[in-house]
Each structure stands twice: as C-alpha cells, then as structure tokens.
Amino acid sequence: MTHERRNLEMLLVAVAGQIDWPEPSPQLEERVRSRIEADATDLRRRKSRRWIAAMVAASTLVLILVVFPTTRHAIGDLLTEAGVRIGVIDEIPTDTPTDLGLGDEATLAEAIEHVSFTLRLPDALGPPDGIHRDGENGVSMYWDGPIVLTQRSPSRIYAEKRLVADTDMIEVTIEGGLGLWIEGAPHEFTLVDGDGDPIEVTTRLAANVLLWQTAGIDHRLELTGDLDDAMAIVDSMNEGG
Amino acid sequence: MEGRPLEENDLIERSSDGDAVAFAQLVRAHQEMAIRVAYLVVRDHAEAEDVTQDAFVKAHGALDRFRPGSPFRPWLLQIVRNEALNRVRSSKRRQRLALREGSDPVTSGAAPSPETEVVSSDERTRVLAAIEALPERYRAVLGHRFLLEMSEQETAVTLGIPPGTVKSRTARGLQRLRRELGEDFG
Numbered sequence: 001m002t003h004e005r006r007n008l009e010m011l012l013v014a015v016a017g018q019i020d021w022p023e024p025s026p027q028l029e030e031r032v033r034s035r036i037e038a039d040a041t042d043l044r045r046r047k048s049r050r051w052i053a054a055m056v057a058a059s060t061l062v063l064i065l066v067v068f069p070t071t072r073h074a075i076g077d078l079l080t081e082a083g084v085r086i087g088v089i090d091e092i093p094t095d096t097p098t099d100l101g102l103g104d105e106a107t108l109a110e111a112i113e114h115v116s117f118t119l120r121l122p123d124a125l126g127p128p129d130g131i132h133r134d135g136e137n138g139v140s141m142y143w144d145g146p147i148v149l150t151q152r153s154p155s156r157i158y159a160e161k162r163l164v165a166d167t168d169m170i171e172v173t174i175e176g177g178l179g180l181w182i183e184g185a186p187h188e189f190t191l192v193d194g195d196g197d198p199i200e201v202t203t204r205l206a207a208n209v210l211l212w213q214t215a216g217i218d219h220r221l222e223l224t225g226d227l228d229d230a231m232a233i234v235d236s237m238n239e240g241g
Numbered sequence: 242m243e244g245r246p247l248e249e250n251d252l253i254e255r256s257s258d259g260d261a262v263a264f265a266q267l268v269r270a271h272q273e274m275a276i277r278v279a280y281l282v283v284r285d286h287a288e289a290e291d292v293t294q295d296a297f298v299k300a301h302g303a304l305d306r307f308r309p310g311s312p313f314r315p316w317l318l319q320i321v322r323n324e325a326l327n328r329v330r331s332s333k334r335r336q337r338l339a340l341r342e343g344s345d346p347v348t349s350g351a352a353p354s355p356e357t358e359v360v361s362s363d364e365r366t367r368v369l370a371a372i373e374a375l376p377e378r379y380r381a382v383l384g385h386r387f388l389l390e391m392s393e394q395e396t397a398v399t400l401g402i403p404p405g406t407v408k409s410r411t412a413r414g415l416q417r418l419r420r421e422l423g424e425d426f427g
Binding site for chain 2: 008009012013014015018019022024025028029031032033035036037040
C-alpha cells in the first residue's frame with residue numbers, strides 16, 4: 001500500500017514537471033521596484049500636501065476673519081495696519097513661559113530715546129515696574145499684576161496672534177477708532193518678520209488683550225482684568241515726557 | 242565576506258526600512274514560485290504575472306505586519322494566492338492547467354527522468370483531468386503538495402489552514418484521485 005501511494009505521489013510530481021508553468025518576465029522585478037518607489041513618492045507627496053493643506057487652512061482662517069464680515073473687515077484693516085495677524089489653533093502649548101519676551105530692559109529715558117514716536121504712560125498704573133525696548137521701534141512697560149503695555153511703530157515686523165477656538169474677540173471703539181478685545185482662553189503671540197518667519201514666540205497663558213491703534217502707533221495692553229479695567233487704563237493714558 | 246548575498250532576514254528588515262533594492266532581491270528569489278502559485282488559481286500566464294506583481298507590491302506594503310524570524314516564503318505565497326483568488330472571484334472564469342507543448346518525453350526525444358519514464362502523454366492528461374475534477378479543497382492541497390512540491394507546513398501557511406487539515410486533505414485527495422484513475426495508478 002505504501003509502495004502504491006508513493007507511486008501516485010511520484011506520478012503527480014512527474015506531471016508537475018510537464019505543466020506549462022508561466023515564467024516570470026524579466027521586467028517583473030523592475031516593475032515591482034518601480035511601483036514601490038512610486039508609492040513611496042506618492043506617500044511623501046500626500047504627506048506634503050496634507051502639511052500644505054494645514055498651512056493653507058490656517059491662512060484661510062486668517063483671511064476669513066479679515067475679509068468676510070464687515071466688522072471683521074474693519075478689524076482686519078486695523079489689525080493689518082497694526083501689524084497683527086490672527087490665526088486659530090487647536091490648543092495652546094501647556095508649558096508656562098518664564099520669560100515674557102519683552103526685550104532688553106531700559107530706563108524710561110532710554111525707552112523714550114529708543115522710539116521715534118511720543119511714548120505714552122497710563123496714570124492709572126503709576127510708574128512701571130519694568131521698561132523694555134521691544135523690537136526696533138517699540139517699548140513695553142510692565143506692572144505687577146501682571147499688566148503689559150506695548151507701543152510700537154508699525155514696521156516690517158508683524159505680530160501674529162494665534163487663538164484657540166473658544167477665545168472671544170470683541171470689537172470696541174477706543175480713542176475714536178476701532179479696537180479689538182481678546183479674552184477667554186489663553187493665546188499665543190508670535191512676532192514674525194515680513195516673510196512670515198517667526199522672530200519671537202511668547203505664550204501668554206492668563207492675560208486678556210486689548211489691541212488698537214492711535215496716531216499711527218500700535219498699542220497692545222495685556223492684563224488679567226476685564227475690558228472695563230482695560231478701558232480705565234487707556235482712558236488714563238497721556239503723552240509721556 | 243564581501244559580496245556575500247544578504248540573508249533573507251536582512252533583506253526583509255532593509256525592505257521594511259524602505260530599501261526598494263533589497264525588496265527587489267526578495268522578488269528575484271521568490272518570483273518563480275509565486276507565479277506558479279498564482280497560476281494554479283488563475284490558469285492564465287499573463288494574469289498570473291499581473292497577480293504576482295500586485296501581490297509583491299501588497300506584500301511590501303504589509304511588511305510591517307510580517308513577524309520577524311518566521312518563514313517569509315509561505316507568508317508571501319499566501320498573499321499571492323489571496324490576490325489570485327480575488328481575481329478569479331471577480332472574473333468568474335476558470336481555465337484548465339495546460340501541459341507544455343512537446344512535453345511528451347517519448348515523442349520529444351528528450352532523455353526521460355526516472356519519474357517521466359513511466360508516464361505517457363495520455364496518462365499525464367488523465368491525471369491532470371482527475372486533479373481538475375477534485376473538489377477545490379483537495380485540489381488546492383494536492384496542487385501545493387505535489388505540483389508545487391511544498392511541505393505540509395508551507396502548504397498550511399499558504400492556504401491558511403492547519404497542518405493537520407493539510408495532512409487529512411492530502412490523504413483523502415489521493416484516495417479520491419486513486420479511485421478516479423483506477424487500479425492502473427497506485
């Protein structure tokens with residue numbers, strides 16, 4: 001029986017040798033390799049496209065905010081003139097900044113010399129606890145609270161503000177013009193140059209912000225208080241010496 | 242050991258890291274068996290080539306699911322067979338296995354091997370017809386075990402069934418074949 005079964009198995013193997021099996025073409029290996037390389041390229045392109053799409057989406061948010069609603073249009077003009085661009089991000093980095101990134105410390109006299117415009121001081125806050133040269137033509141003043149007031153002449157440097165979705169933006173009339181009050185969730189503030197490359201990134205985790213422009217000078221007041229507190233500070237601002 | 246061919250495991254690892262040249266070496270090593278596995282299912286040379294090509298590309302994409310250290314060939318051949326089955330299911334057509342033209346050792350004048358010596362052209366035709374008449378579960382097992390000369394273990398992985406099932410289907414398939422072919426065939 002074993003001998004007979006072996007014969008049938010040998011017969012099958014013999015038949016296998018006579019089957020018209022296909023031979024792989026000489027191109028098979030190269031075709032597989034080409035497809036794998038093409039797939040890898042496609043994958044890289046898809047990843048690249050996703051990245052570009054994400055960037056475009058972020059840019060679109062900026063454009064929508066600036067262009068479409070009438071009020072947003074006015075705010076957009078204001079912000080553009082003030083060198084501020086707004087974007088929305090999913091979440092703010094959770095690491096608490098230890099440096100507010102306000103620039104080199106200066107005396108009031110040095111600050112006045114540093115800028116080409118007339119620096120203004122808010123009487124309501126008294127003398128600042130710190131004064132900093134902020135960029136080429138800007139000054140930031142700091143009070144414990146914390147409260148930060150920045151005045152800067154528009155230049156090729158833009159401030160790019162990125163907000164989380166639940167941050168409220170309220171348009172306000174301030175010093176006869178349009179301003180923007182940003183409150184609620186924390187936000188990230190980035191200085192970018194004319195090419196959009198970041199110069200400085202500062203995350204402010206607990207501050208509301210009032211943005212406005214007066215006499216061609218950008219103003220930015222950052223504080224933990226509400227809009228009434230901010231307006232009280234603005235109302236107390238006089239021209240500095 | 243300069244110039245020594247890379248071990249298969251090295252080729253698999255390099256292929257997983259995106260080395261298309263390394264994977265091309267795996268293709269070269271296994272393409273002959275792969276196209277035969279495909280042909281057993283699709284029964285068409287051109288389609289078997291297409292299936293093999295697609296299967297290799299899919300295998301490359303699935304390398305991250307390959308268990309390092311396990312046998313590569315049956316893993317690959319299972320992908321080939323599945324790809325071939327998908328083609329057949331979609332085309333719903335089926336051809337027969339074909340013998341090579343001039344394959345009769347008596348009429349071709351070639352020196353017969355010990356196996357072919359005792360098998361005439363008529364007998365080969367009868368055997369092939371008997372294999373074709375078997376239910377698919379037996380035909381697949383006998384095809385891989387004897388036409389492709391795979392081990393029980395490799396057949397099990399390629400067909401996706403337990404080795405014990407391969408063993409039992411082999412026995413029953415041979416039994417049916419023997420019954421079909423009559424007493425002339427042991």
